[in-house]
Amino acid sequence: MRHRQAPSGPAEALGGALTAEYAAVWAYGVIGVRLADAARTAARRAEAAHRSRRDALVLQLSAAGGTVPADKAGYTLPFPVTDTASALRLAVEVEERTAAFWRAALPHTTGEDRNRALAALTDCAVRATRWRRTAGVTPVTVAFPGRPT
Amino acid sequence: MVLTCPVARRRTTPHVRALGHSRRNLLRAGALLALGGAVAPLTGCDLLDRGDRQDQAPDPLEPLATQARELAARHRAALAADPGLAPLLTPIADAHEAHAAELAKLTGRPAASPGPSPAATTGGDRAAVLAALREAEQGGREAAAKLCAEAPVDRAALVGSIAAARATHVEALK
Known part of the structure; x- marks a missing residue:
């Protein structure tokens, strides 16, 4: 899951969102084991949400008859995850990066597809805010969720 | 004729x-x-x-810009009345002002006029103040989401980010 150039069309935009969701599901596996109690529960819920988006995208892209990007066996972490603090930092990062892919899909979608992309962007942004609060990061919000910085 | x-x-x-x-x-x-x-x-x-x-004719994004300025003014009024809320509300007010500025760039109309004086949300206890702000953010989120659905290609991403930001404000004010 890397920051990329703006997608050129709907298939590429939604394909990008799918690769982000694959990576998010994988990352939460790493994150969850470093967390306990409520934070671990939140990580499990977030993982389930990303799985759900992933499955919906696979179905949608398959039905459209285009290329469906494949999942990878593993992903490179942006930094080592060794404790609670680094796990929370990764959770924030995963949500911010996934939000960026969904935001990039907005101009390439219309109608229900766009509403779904906005719902996904919003969910990612809200989870990023929750993780920042759990991690004690301030401010807990950013002005333009998903916008490349 | x-x-x-x-x-x-x-x-x-x-x-x-x-x-x-x-x-x-x-x-x-x-x-x-x-x-x-x-x-x-x-x-x-x-x-x-x-x-x-x-x-x-009014630009379809004008009401969103007006709303952003009104929301910023409400947060500023609340933190002026209760400075203890500044760490929470200042970034949110800043975000609304940044939204208004970005929208002004798209519509080509300056965000000159400040919003009308905010309603008296400053009275009452802190929980009531935050609840009122949360409700205002929720309304703002819905309005922005509706506009995002109808927005042309060159505006969808910004309006979507604004809708998402307002949703995070609702979360932050909980």
């Missing part, structure tokens, strides 16, 4: 009424022909008029 006016006027003129049918019809035909020749320039004027009206 323009085409029918001169003909109608002739019809009600007593002098013309006194003329024979053939003369009147001829006059009408002449008037129509003359007007027909003027159709192209008239259409040109009409197009220009429409252009002017479009310039004066």
Whole structure:
């Protein structure tokens, strides 16, 4: 899951969102084991949400008859995850990066597809805010969720 | 409208009424022909008029910009009354002002006029103040989401980010 150039069309935009969701599901596996109690529960819920988006995208892209990007066996972490603090930092990062892919899909979608992309962007942004609060990061919000910085 | 006016006027003129049918019809035909020749320039004027009206018509993003300024003003008023809320509310007020500035760039209209004075959300206890702000953010989120669904390609991403930001404000104010 890397920051990329703006997608050129709907298939590429939604394909990008799918690769982000694959990576998010994988990352939460790493994150969850470093967390306990409520934070671990939140990580499990977030993982389930990303799985759900992933499955919906696979179905949608398959039905459209285009290329469906494949999942990878593993992903490179942006930094080592060794404790609670680094796990929370990764959770924030995963949500911010996934939000960026969904935001990039907005101009390439219309109608229900766009509403779904906005719902996904919003969910990612809200989870990023929750993780920042759990991690004690301030401010807990950013002005333009998903916008490349 | 323009085409029918001169003909109608002739019809009600007593002098013309006194003329024979053939003369009147001829006059009408002449008037129509003359007007027909003027159709192209008239259409040109009409197009220009429409252009002017479009310039004066409110941009669909204007209400969103106004709302952003109003939300910023509400947060500023709340933190002025209760400075202890500053760490929470200042970034949110800043975000709304940044949204208004970005929207102004898209609409080409300066965000000059500040929003109307915020409603008295400053009274009451802190929980009530935050609940009122949360409700305002929720309304703002819904409005932005609706606009995002209808937004043209070059505006969808910004409006989507604003909708998502307002959702995070609801979360932050919990």
